[in-house]
Every structure is written in structure tokens, then in C-alpha cells.
Amino acid sequence: MLRLFLLVCLISLSSEVNANNKNQIINKLKDTLNLNFDFEQDINGKIEFGNCTIQYPKKMFCVYDRKNKVIVSNGKSLVIKSTSSYYRYPLDKTPLNFILDKNFLLKKISELNEEIINNSLVKFTINENNQSIEIFFDINNYNLIGWQTKDIYQNIAVTLLYSIKSNQIVDEKIFKIPLQN
Structure with a gap:
């Protein structure tokens, strides 16, 4: 009987901790107007570094350390521009459409179960429009x-984001879609 009681207490405590993580994340995200951060991006083993600014809702400006590459979202379109290429996509056709939508993230996080990884990360897996996004x-x-x-x-x-700063003053001009060369 004592074992059953301890098990129930442990499950209850674990649920409270998880609910607290989720609530803290939701509160932090609600208070976030924008983020500025350095990043490391790994696409199939090709690693790049740079700096980004995200302004909710759905705006982003990223400068990569090499190749004079920039990514810009004005909330409707996403442009990836380098010295040798220029690609423009409707934002709603990319996973960034969800990542840059704070209200969408808040809704999904409140509905989803979290996963704790190595006692250091909280992960939410969002499945939307045949896309899987881990946040x-x-x-x-x-x-x-x-x-x-x-x-x-x-x-x-x-x-991966690091050197994260939130709610900084942001010049709206950076979210203007660059012209093709």
C-alpha cells in the first residue's frame, strides 16, 4: 500500500513539474515581442553560423557568417539570397511559418505533452500540414x-540558438524583402 501511495505521489509531482515547465514556457513566450540570437544550423551535416532577429508575428532577418547569405521574412514571403542565388517562397509553404507564429506556438504548446531531454531541454513536437517540427x-x-x-x-x-536577447529595439526596415540581383 505504501508503494502505491509513493507511486501516486511521484506521478502527481512529475505532472506538476511538467505543467510548471509548460506554463513557464507559455508565459515567457507571451512576454516575448522579438528575439535576437546567434545560431548554428546543421542541414544534412553542412554547418553554418550567423545571427538572426525574429519579430513576432512572422518576421525574420538572418545574416550568415559566410557566403553573404541572408534570409528575410516579411510575414508573407521568405527570401533566401546569396551572391549567387535568390529564392523566394510563400512563407506559409515553409516550416518557418509555424515557428515565427507566436500565437500558433502558444496554442500548440498548451495542447501538447512535453518531453524532457537530458534534464536540460523541454521539447514539443508539432505535427501540422504533413510537417513535423520539434521546438x-x-x-x-x-x-x-x-x-x-x-x-x-x-x-x-x-x-540551435545561443546568446539570446529578447525584446530589443528592432529597425523594421530589416524585414523588407531584398531585391533580386
Whole structure:
């Protein structure tokens, strides 16, 4: 009987801790207007570094350290531009459409069960429109610290965030779609 009581207490405590993580993440995300961060991105073993600014809803500006590559989302379109290429996609056809939509993330996180990884990360797996997106949060400060997606070519892309700053002053001009060369 004592074992059953301890098991029930342990399950109850675990549920409260998980609910607290989820609530803390939701509260932190609700208070976030924008993020600025350095990133490491691994697409099928090809690793790139850079800096991004995300402004909710659905705006993003990223500069890669090499190749003069930039990614810009104005909320409707996503442009990937380098010195040798220019690609423009409707944002709603990419996984970033979900990642950059704070209200969507808040709704999904409130509905989903979390997974704790190595006692350091909280992971939520979102399945939407035949896309699987894993979103990662730091278990200590509840910051968004990365995501894993498949791009339009079915390449697995893992993006890890660090040196994260939130609610900074952002110049809206950076979200203007660059012209093709």
C-alpha cells in the first residue's frame, strides 16, 4: 500500500513539474515581442553560423557568417539570397511559418505533452500540414533555444540558438524583402 501511495505521489509531482515547465514556457513566450540570437544550423551535416532577429508575428532577418547569405521574412514571403542565388517562397509553404507564429506556438504548446531531454531541454513536437517540427526550450530559463524541421527538399535542418536577447529595439526596415540581383 505504501508503494502505491509513493507511486501516486511521484506521478502527481512529475505532472506538476511538467505543467510548471509548460506554463513557464507559455508565459515567457507571451512576454516575448522579438528575439535576437546567434545560431548554428546543421542541414544534412553542412554547418553554418550567423545571427538572426525574429519579430513576432512572422518576421525574420538572418545574416550568415559566410557566403553573404541572408534570409528575410516579411510575414508573407521568405527570401533566401546569396551572391549567387535568390529564392523566394510563400512563407506559409515553409516550416518557418509555424515557428515565427507566436500565437500558433502558444496554442500548440498548451495542447501538447512535453518531453524532457537530458534534464536540460523541454521539447514539443508539432505535427501540422504533413510537417513535423520539434521546438526546444531551455529548462532553466524557458528560452526558445532551437528547432528541427525538414526543408522543402526534405533535408533535416537543426537550428540551435545561443546568446539570446529578447525584446530589443528592432529597425523594421530589416524585414523588407531584398531585391533580386
